[in-house]
Amino acid sequence: MTDLDYLDHAEAALKAIETACDCINDETDADVDSQRTGGMITLSFANRSQIIVNLQKPLQEIWLAARAGGFHYKLVDGMWRDTKDGSELFAGLSLYASEQAGQPLVFAAPS
Template sequence: MNESEFNALAEATLLSIEQQVEDADTELDFEMSSGILTLTAENGSKIIINRQVATLEIWVAARSGGFHLGRQDDVWFCQSTGETLQELLTRVVVEQGGEKISFT
């Protein structure tokens, strides 16, 4: 995948996450700025999701750690946890804010 393809795919992924948060019946808030999506729980806890063009990865920063996700078999996949991006986000949102949301 080249840089242009990565940027288009990463942007679509971030917009999809944003839309899912907006559509969910939760107190989770979000803000997108310069390719960085910040999810904020009602307790003020933040989860940061951004793209890293140099490594062609999406990075997630949460209380439980920093996670790097590359593309594998057409999904964003974290080598360190074995989770897809959707599984990882579902878990860290529950851990940090107690909100139940399933990302697809």
């Protein structure tokens, strides 16, 4: 994959996360604050916990840091997959954000 292809897919993933936060805030009382700085999004929850999602351009990966730990995702067949267990980025983000928010939250991959 070229660097440009990586950036196109990675930016689409970050945009999907930002859009999901807007929907979550409109449709629930979870109050997830998302702040983007360059290739990094910080999600802050009411209990002051955070999830950080950031691009790792040299490795062509997306990294996610949550209370549950740190995870590295690489694009495989159009999906961001954990480099250790193959799980999908948006499924993991939904799980970890739900745990930290104390209620079910859903993040979906860009279509």
